[in-house]
Amino acid sequence: MRRPVQPHVMLEQELQLLLQEELNSSVEDAKIESGSEDPKSAIKKRVRVIKNRLFAQRAREETRGYVQQFESTFNALSAQNEVL
Numbered sequence: 001m002r003r004p005v006q007p008h009v010m011l012e013q014e015l016q017l018l019l020q021e022e023l024n025s026s027v028e029d030a031k032i033e034s035g036s037e038d039p040k041s042a043i044k045k046r047v048r049v050i051k052n053r054l055f056a057q058r059a060r061e062e063t064r065g066y067v068q069q070f071e072s073t074f075n076a077l078s079a080q081n082e083v084l
Helices: 008-031 038-082
Strands: none
Touching: 008 038
């Protein structure tokens, strides 16, 4: 099932919060050794997912830009060819 799309800003804010939380938890883990790695691994997984989504969105935007550029070049060359 496809998940709802979140705007870049929301994902980047969540990423910053998670990275800050990860940093804080690593400081706390250094002070108190706990046997539970679940919250830490969940944060790392969520960070990885968010980074992947942001990268994929940027790649799609770049691809759209390239396609639009090629289409405009193609249209310009086609018009020039018609004139000749």
